[in-house]
Amino acid sequence: MQHIMIVTETESFLLTSIKEKLEKTPYRVSLVPADTDAINDIKEPVCGVVVYAEKKLLEQQQALTFLKDRVIMEDIPVFTVGRLDNLKEVKTVIPNEHIIREFSRPINVNSLTETVDHLIRQYSGQLRKKILVVDDSGAMLRSVKGWLGDRYNVFLANSAAMAIKYLTLNRPDLVLLDYAMPVVDGKQVLEMIRTETEFSNIPVMFLTAKEDKESFLNVVNLKPEGYLLKTMPPERIVKTVDDFFEKSKGMYAVKGEK
Numbered sequence: 001m002q003h004i005m006i007v008t009e010t011e012s013f014l015l016t017s018i019k020e021k022l023e024k025t026p027y028r029v030s031l032v033p034a035d036t037d038a039i040n041d042i043k044e045p046v047c048g049v050v051v052y053a054e055k056k057l058l059e060q061q062q063a064l065t066f067l068k069d070r071v072i073m074e075d076i077p078v079f080t081v082g083r084l085d086n087l088k089e090v091k092t093v094i095p096n097e098h099i100i101r102e103f104s105r106p107i108n109v110n111s112l113t114e115t116v117d118h119l120i121r122q123y124s125g126q127l128r129k130k131i132l133v134v135d136d137s138g139a140m141l142r143s144v145k146g147w148l149g150d151r152y153n154v155f156l157a158n159s160a161a162m163a164i165k166y167l168t169l170n171r172p173d174l175v176l177l178d179y180a181m182p183v184v185d186g187k188q189v190l191e192m193i194r195t196e197t198e199f200s201n202i203p204v205m206f207l208t209a210k211e212d213k214e215s216f217l218n219v220v221n222l223k224p225e226g227y228l229l230k231t232m233p234p235e236r237i238v239k240t241v242d243d244f245f246e247k248s249k250g251m252y253a254v255k256g257e258k
Contacts, residue, residue, distance in 0.1 A: 002120070003028045003044050007067060008052035009060070014107060015052060018081075021113035034060035039067055046076050048120045053082030053090045064093045071098050073166050075155045077123045079116055081107060097142055128153045129245055130170070134163040134189065135178040135207070140230070144176060144207070147234045148241065160184035164192060167199050174225070174244065179208035179215060190222045205244070207237065 004027045008015055011031065019029045027047070032038050034057045049071060051057070058064070071078055077100040080090050087102045100119050103112050133144045134157045141156045148154050155172065157163040160181060166172075175193070179186040186206060194200050205226035206219065216227055225244060228237055 002047040003030065003042065004048045004050065004116075004120075005030055005032050005039070005042055005046055006050040006052065007032050007034055007039070007057070008054075009034050009056040010052065010054060014109070017109045018050070018113060021109055022116065025113070025117045027117075034063040034067075036063050036066040039063065039070065046070075046074065048077050048079065048116060048123075050079045050081060050116065051090055051094070053080050053086040055086065058086060058089050061093070064090075068094045069162070071095075072156045072158070073162060074170075075153060077120060079103065079112075079119075081105070081112070095138075095142070097145060129173040130155065131174045131176060131241070132157060132163065132166055132170075132172040133176045133207075134158075134160070134181075134186070135176075136181045137178070140178070143234070144237075147238050152241075160189045160192075163189060167193070167196075167202070171199065172202065174241065175202060175204040176207045176228075176241075177204055177224075179206055179210045179219075187219050187222070190219060190224065194222055203244070205241075 004022055006015060006019060006029060008031060015031060019031060022029045030042060032042065049067070070076065071094060076098070078094055078098045079101050080087050080099055081103045082105060084104050087104060091099060100123065101115060128151065130153045131148060132155045133141055135141050136158055138158060141158060145154045145156060155166060157166055160183065177186045177189060186208065190204055193202060193204060203225045205228055206224055207228045207230060209230045211229050211231070226240060228240060
């Protein structure tokens with residue numbers, strides 16, 4: 001059974017009604033306080049998060065940041081409920097591309113639950129290939145998700161640590177990896193992937209701004225599936241990924257256009 005989290009600092013008739021309606025769909029639904037431990041206690045996969053945006057919840061910035069990291073890592077769709085000013089404030093923490101629908105008060109419970117059910121099914125119902133994109137640039141992560149999100153399940157990691165954490169919990173069908181990242185760079189990430197037995201054979205393509213020959217030669221022995229440049233047209237990057245899944249073999253060393 002799929003699990004939905006309703007993150008709230010308030011227990012009310014409205015939230016109880018939403019919970020009961022969603023459970024008839026059916027989903028397992030948990031009312032979870034805006035607390036890092038409580039959010040972390042939900043160990044099973046979450047198919048959707050409903051954030052009840054109110055002032056008391058918005059004060060819990062640490063918990064919201066923790067929730068944001070989980071949403072990004074597991075590519076969970078988010079639905080927000082509340083007053084317009086509070087809905088706007090939620091988007092300063094949770095990336096807008098993960099907020100699938102906003103519901104401003106007053107709320108029609110039947111309409112809300114039907115919409116949430118429909119969009120969750122639409123978001124996760126297809127058996128699509130999973131791609132983990134690793135890049136320290138939030139703008140680049142959003143761009144790649146925009147290019148690939150309509151045909152693949154795209155998961156985002158903004159650091160090497162987040163990428164490795166994701167890989168210990170999930171197995172993507174492909175990793176798109178930036179080369180130049182702070183603290184731990186892409187080469188080191190691929191070295192860690194190749195030395196861990198449980199995910200050593202996960203396909204990895206570089207997607208980088210480093211187009212010098214030396215950088216490319218530094219990673220050839222680690223056997224990436226491709227070396228793509230960020231200067232390439234997006235449609236060419238998408239086609240390379242499509243071709244990889246179509247052929248499921250080979251080395252895609254692609255030079256960027258000057």
